[in-house]
Amino acid sequence: MLHRIVTLVLKELQTLLQDPQSRTILILPVILQLALFPFAATLEVTNNTLAVFNEDNGNESLELIKRFAQAQAFSELHMLYDETEVRDAIDNQQALLVIRFPTDFSRQLAAGRGANIQALLDGRRSNSGQIAFGYLQEIIENYSEERDNPANRATPSRLVFRHWFNPNLDYVRHIVPSLVAIITTISTLIVTSLSVAREHEQGTFDQLLVSPLTPNMIMVGKTLPAMLVAISQATIILLAGIFIYHIPFVGSFWLLYASMVFYILALAGFGLLISSICLTQQQSFLGVFSFVMPTILLSGFVAPIENMPVWLQYLDWFNPLTHFIVIVKGVFLKNIGLPLLLHNLWPLMAIAAVTLGASNWLFNRQLD
């Protein structure tokens, strides 16, 4: 029986790897995403343009402008001289942020009173605006503190921020571990569902069914190659993350790979389900696409899950990628312990049991 499964797995691997076009399809996206995502997928704000409308021109405002210009978030500084220019700068997206000092800014400060600065932000890019706003606020706070005379201070202390697992809030440390999970997702689904669909389309699936292989063996034979491909792709990304992007791997490889096996089983179940419903490759391609898009978009990779409506957060429990991203990031960056790992692993096991069970039932039904 073992021999039969091995033969089937070898046959699957041959179909996957012998044709240069399918080899390209397995390798190219990995390289493309590895080269592009870590650089492109960033919500950091750097090299942006700041515009300043200074109606004050006192020493204090000039000093602040000098400090703003040195911030990493901004590589360009435009000076604006009237209202129309302010409006154009924002409307035409020439600046992310316009800072406006009122006429009495320096005078107010000199008189020992508080003073206001206006920050005008482009609502079309409010997230970047808010981040840049945070940087400016920090600069202003430091400046106030320096000016501040301890005698009249109402500030007993200040806040010091420490970012754990990622001291510089570097996006690469968020992207690469998530990418390990995403690549695994895409390749497992494509390999399982399309290989079954191809057999359906070419009529060879019936031949498989009348062979001495049982439906269970066919399922194993379709799942194992997908697992091999997915694990190798994930390993490429993992190694690139450690050696090219220099992200410290602090957890245990064993825990990571053990969880990956369960994750792939859960996904293979979905892939086999999709392919047993679809008749042609084109249909299962559509099926995989309609499944992968929500899975990735709602996994917490693009935007945090806690920002979603509550009903969607509950629904997201059924998304295997959500759990697996927590596991990969947890093991990779935080060295989470076994109890926490199991907390995210058992949903994967449950999903795997349900999807594999359902596709097994469908496979057996096709036999009758």
Added chain:
Amino acid sequence: MNRTISLRRLRALCHKETLQIIRDPSSNIIAFVLPVLLLFIFGYGINLDSTAVRIGVVLEDTSPEARHFADNLYGSPYLDVTTKLTRSAMEEAMIAEQVRGFIVIPVDFSTKLKRAAGPATPLLVVTDGSAPNTASFVQNYLRGAWHEGLLQRADEQGKAAAPNITLEPRFWFNASAESRNYLIPGSITIIITVIGTLLTSLVVAREWERGTMEALLASPVTRTELLLSKLLPYYVLGIISLFLCVAVAVFILDIPFRGSLLVLWGIGSLFLASCLGMGLLLSTSLRNQFNAAQAALNAAFLPALMLSGFIYEIRSMPTAVQAFTYLVPARYFVTAMQTIFQAGNVWPVLLNSSLFLLMSSVFFIGMTALKTRRGLE
């Protein structure tokens, strides 16, 4: 062979293509079901505004002063606060992602507070850096709450606050700074990219796979007629799904729309032409449905998602990647859509986008025309 367009032949070809669209359920799914489904996913799932950031307070000091300070945090609408008495308990909660960051109020908080003239001792805030965007929100919100707490305290003590400089944010076009107001118009771009290229990437390849291409080529149909018959029906389909998306965005997802529909139609047509052109080009050169669809996803969807500025700031990318984004048509349509929805008809932005989109549609359709001629010979 007659090189001019015969309206009668074109009409017949379009009729055939339309019949194929109507009879094939997968075209209808791509054009009508997929966009609405995706728009709902983008609309509800992609939200960068941490409306209630989950933070923790470690109350090592339980004096009234410390509690009073913590009350400031509980009162903030932007924070969802969990209190724990020890640091280690809070660290565990953060690793388990129950909180995204925490502030430690140390044992000597109240004593230090009383001798306010002493040297400033910093209060420690720890954030979960594995979610960087949320971590910067934690930082900004806590800083804001802290600032407010200080002002309030000074007020209660009857002292004037230290001469503070306050930075007042004001968001144009989007006063409450809701990210969905620009993410949803941007996501319509991604959706149109996907369906535009996916629809046409299959059509010519299908003719080749089924062997009907040879039959068409043997008929008196000219290259222009063939190309137009592949473009026009799918253009109509694409424009319908574009307006379907806009209607869902405006009426169901409540996104403000400030521009004009006519302008949207004009720029949308240019963008759609470039997407359809790209799909046709892939289909014509690969001649295999599955590979063409796969290539369409990699060549259209990924760049549109990652490099269009829809969610990730282009200015923050490395220069080489930034230069590459100028070649991505979706980049111009994202800008145009965000502007039409939020700012209205800002001509300098819209004309610039239209110009680039016009160039890319001419490029893709022109390349397809060249490839088609090669097929004829």
